[in-house]
Amino acid sequence: MAFEGLADRLQNTIQKIKGKGKVTEQDVKEMTREVRLALLEADVNFKVVKDFVKKVKERAVGQEVMDSLTPGQQVIKVVKEELTALMGGDQSKIAVSDRPPTVIMMVGLQGAGKTTTTGKLANLLRKKHNRKPLLVAADIYRPAAINQLETLGKQLSMPVFSMGTEVNPVDIAKKGVEQAKENHDEYVIIDTAGRLHVDTDLMDELAQIKDAVKPDEIFLVVDSMTGQDAVNVAENFNDQLDISGVILTKLDGDTRGGAALSIKAVTDKPIKFAGTGEKLDEIEAFHPERMASRILGMGDVLSLIEKAQENVDEKKAKELEQKMRSASFTFDDFLDQMGQVRNMGPLDDLIGMMPGANKMKGMKNLEIDEKQINHVEAIIQSMTAKERQDPSLMNASRKKRIAKGAGRPVSEVNRLLKQFEEMKKMMKQMTNMQQGKKGKKGKG
Numbered sequence: 001m002a003f004e005g006l007a008d009r010l011q012n013t014i015q016k017i018k019g020k021g022k023v024t025e026q027d028v029k030e031m032t033r034e035v036r037l038a039l040l041e042a043d044v045n046f047k048v049v050k051d052f053v054k055k056v057k058e059r060a061v062g063q064e065v066m067d068s069l070t071p072g073q074q075v076i077k078v079v080k081e082e083l084t085a086l087m088g089g090d091q092s093k094i095a096v097s098d099r100p101p102t103v104i105m106m107v108g109l110q111g112a113g114k115t116t117t118t119g120k121l122a123n124l125l126r127k128k129h130n131r132k133p134l135l136v137a138a139d140i141y142r143p144a145a146i147n148q149l150e151t152l153g154k155q156l157s158m159p160v161f162s163m164g165t166e167v168n169p170v171d172i173a174k175k176g177v178e179q180a181k182e183n184h185d186e187y188v189i190i191d192t193a194g195r196l197h198v199d200t201d202l203m204d205e206l207a208q209i210k211d212a213v214k215p216d217e218i219f220l221v222v223d224s225m226t227g228q229d230a231v232n233v234a235e236n237f238n239d240q241l242d243i244s245g246v247i248l249t250k251l252d253g254d255t256r257g258g259a260a261l262s263i264k265a266v267t268d269k270p271i272k273f274a275g276t277g278e279k280l281d282e283i284e285a286f287h288p289e290r291m292a293s294r295i296l297g298m299g300d301v302l303s304l305i306e307k308a309q310e311n312v313d314e315k316k317a318k319e320l321e322q323k324m325r326s327a328s329f330t331f332d333d334f335l336d337q338m339g340q341v342r343n344m345g346p347l348d349d350l351i352g353m354m355p356g357a358n359k360m361k362g363m364k365n366l367e368i369d370e371k372q373i374n375h376v377e378a379i380i381q382s383m384t385a386k387e388r389q390d391p392s393l394m395n396a397s398r399k400k401r402i403a404k405g406a407g408r409p410v411s412e413v414n415r416l417l418k419q420f421e422e423m424k425k426m427m428k429q430m431t432n433m434q435q436g437k438k439g440k441k442g443k444g
């Protein structure tokens with residue numbers, strides 16, 4: 001999970017101060033020392049750390065904490081607010097030009113995820129805002145880049161503009177924008193070339209493209225796994241191109257957090273989106289406050305709810321509730337339900353969004369849990385349609401067949417059947433209890 005080390009350390013630190021009825025300067029000193037170490041270890045830029053610690057210290061020994069009835073809590077609030085400020089405000093909007101098309105230029109080093117993110121952004125614009133983007137392939141140095149964008153275009157059923165590798169990228173960008181105008185495309189997203197390191201030729205070319213097409217947005221795509229190095233890259237690109245925002249990729253990996261926590265402070269440009277996987281829908285608006293909350297173990301209930309709303313079918317949920325009430329819930333429903341939860345993303349990410357998740361550190365074994373879910377799925381999938389509807393059909397030979405099909409021992413099949421029956425029984429009891437209550441109310 002991203003930021004895991006940082007989250008662990010900060011949570012341990014704030015835990016110590018949390019319940020204190022009185023917070024002394026010594027307490028604050030100790031806390032900020034630990035916070036400082038935690039941030040440095042997460043590869044946050046040292047200047048950024050210094051500033052951050054200074055601000056927290058000043059506020060933590062100030063009036064707002066000392067006058068508070070719950071100073072411990074107040075200190076944590078300060079840490080959270082400063083952590084949020086460090087990552088900037090909520091900025092995930094994309095400019096809309098009053099003279100369409102809106103032009104977005106994607107820049108960044110090779111391998112940062114620029115081409116993938118171009119596709120993700122196009123997908124997002126269509127899905128969330130119902131906009132039609134044209135993708136422009138202006139990376140002529142890496143022939144595979146053009147193919148990659150064309151493949152993405154096919155996957156997304158979106159048009160891709162390219163002129164091969166023999167034409168100057170500045171001309172490609174200009175022609176791409178012209179074509180978008182003719183076709184009344186509302187957005188143009190230009191995928192530019194990347195290099196392994198920042199170099200002057202590349203920067204000159206990007207500056208020329210910028211002059212030629214006057215983009216409404218220049219998004220710098222940054223690999224969050226590169227930590228503090230990302231800061232130098234961002235500084236360079238920003239100096240040369242005056243970027244409008246940053247998109248952090250690979251936040252699904254075990255990044256320590258350095259890039260996310262340093263970039264805004266150093267460039268004063270917001271992190272607008274975060275890439276959270278290789279698939280085209282794995283991009284999220286970056287919400288600093290939610291991220292700070294997650295890092296401090298206070299959960300991110302808002303994101304969790306949003307994910308549920310996006311992935312759980314409401315009609316199905318209602319049907320399911322009915323079935324649960326009448327205890328006519330079957331293994332098919334069970335499978336369906338598991339699928340919907342799965343769509344929300346890896347389990348440990350979901351757990352990470354729950355408040356106090358750090359206290360459930362038995363949860364470290366979550367990978368095993370994910371495996372167990374795979375096993376349960378395999379067992380249900382090995383049942384016939386009839387068996388799923390009516391588990392009472394189950395006898396020894398059926399169980400043996402199912403176990404073989406799923407590649408699991410019979411004991412596991414037995415356990416699942418038993419759990420399922422118990423769950424149904426429990427639902428029945430709950431429904432009866434509720435109906436009992438309603439009945440009483442009705443009479444009274």
Ligand code: GDP
Nearest residue numbers: 110111112113114115116249250275276277278
């Ligand atoms: P470019 O050279 O900057 O255009 O980079 P690409 O778009 O080709 O991406 C480089 C690699 O990073 C590819 O394997 C992508 O699938 C992968 N990638 C991009 N974004 C993400 C992300 O948010 N999460 C993960 N896990 N992989 C990503």
